[in-house]
Amino acid sequence: MTTNTLIDLPEMRLFAAVVTDGSFTAAADRLGTDKARVSRIVRRMEEKLGAQLLTRSTRHLSVTEVGRDYFERAMCILTAAEAAQASVAQQSREPKGLIKITAGAEFGTMVVDEWIAAFLRQSPKVTVEAEYTSRLVDIIHEGFDIAIRVGTLDDSGLSARKLGDMVFGLYAAPDYLNSAPPLSTVSDLKHHDLIMIKARGRSNWNLVNGSDTERITASPRCAVNSTISARNLAFAGLGIAQLPRFMAEPYLTEGTLQRVLPDWADAPAPVHAVFASSRYMDPKVRSFIDLILSTFKCGDCSSQRMRDQPVQIAA
Incomplete structure (x- = not known):
């Protein structure tokens, strides 16, 4: 049988x-x-x-x-x-209820706000509570559903989904470049005024061009702890700043900034969504991550263009 x-x-x-x-x-x-x-x-x-x-x-x-x-x-x-x-x-299920999100102060204000706005338009039954801070938030003990983190992740035991890469470039105002020494190679930077981000008491650039790397350790004309401040000082014609491309690219068409040494920049920084568990993910958290992955694919952080390009937070 x-x-x-x-x-x-x-x-x-x-x-x-x-x-x-x-x-x-x-x-x-x-x-x-x-x-x-x-x-x-x-x-x-x-x-x-x-x-x-x-x-x-x-x-x-x-x-x-x-x-x-x-x-x-x-x-x-x-x-x-x-x-x-x-x-x-x-x-x-249709996403509903409160979702608590945390991110870095600058990235949250300039990028995550746009994601939240699109998410709320898409999900009328959801409310959002966002906290933007420079400290590393313990999302489990502080009750957050999701954290958006830029840079290499620590081994925290949490789940994460890579959203893309934040890509950088070197920028200066036309007024500065018109009066500054020639700039055609990366070694010329030592003759220029630099605006650098100061981290842990140091300010330097680790520039990458394919397999080539250059460490720029010259004393900056100005050292700040904010990329927004660096951009503002570049606007003012005070030197060359390294900025996330999503932050600077919109000003190229306006003529407020010019990109210099386009082949050189810091290595891209990964951007992740971090959450407690991928196995039992709340529908609203999954929906928020899906929205980011499906819309955030262009150089100026707008969700309206270049939808078929690879996901990255840059051009």
């Missing part, structure tokens, strides 16, 4: 009800059917499996050793199937 081993979840569920309730009658009542149908299905299962699952008498029903083993395995399968259905249902 050929054994049909195709899994039939309704049959498994019916057999589990018989074993759990202890009789065909009780199982039939729970499942909203009749005793004869339940008995017929169990008998058909035994024929397909080629094994006796239940021992029947006029007054007693017992589970065979094979039936007990089948029952335990069937319960595992049914539990996994129910969990899969619940997971899909959770992901497909």
